[in-house]
Amino acid sequence: xxxxxxxxxxxxxxxxxxxxxxxxxxxxxxxxxxxxxxxxxxxxxxxxxxxxxxxxxxxxxxxxxxxxxxxxxxxxxxxxxxxxxxxxxxxxxxxxxxx
Numbered sequence: 001x002x003x004x005x006x007x008x009x010x011x012x013x014x015x016x017x018x019x020x021x022x023x024x025x026x027x028x029x030x031x032x033x034x035x036x037x038x039x040x041x042x043x044x045x046x047x048x049x050x051x052x053x054x055x056x057x058x059x060x061x062x063x064x065x066x067x068x069x070x071x072x073x074x075x076x077x078x079x080x081x082x083x084x085x086x087x088x089x090x091x092x093x094x095x096x097x098x099x
Contacts, residue, residue, distance in 0.1 A: 031062045031066070033058075035057070035058035035061045036054050039054035039092070040054040047097055048095045049096070052095035060092070061085075061089075063088075064088035065085060068084035071084075
């Protein structure tokens with residue numbers, strides 16, 4: 001996994017704050033649309049294999065983000081959010097085109 005894969009998630013053990021999560025939720029386009037658009041562009045550029053389904057992958061990333069954020073808020077611990085996003089990103093990366 002690249003070091004820039006999780007710009008929103010904690011770096012060096014920092015916790016993702018509720019303010020960051022709230023700001024993300026207020027974006028004009030919801031996370032699903034942002035993920036789908038980005039993944040579609042990646043597939044168009046040949047960064048993802050043709051069989052990668054941007055809509056399905058966007059659902060996965062959105063579920064990992066929202067579910068992890070909910071667990072983070074409930075437990076006061078960013079570990080579930082980090083783990084969910086790393087797992088989802090690892091799956092997305094499995095569709096990376098061979099270069």
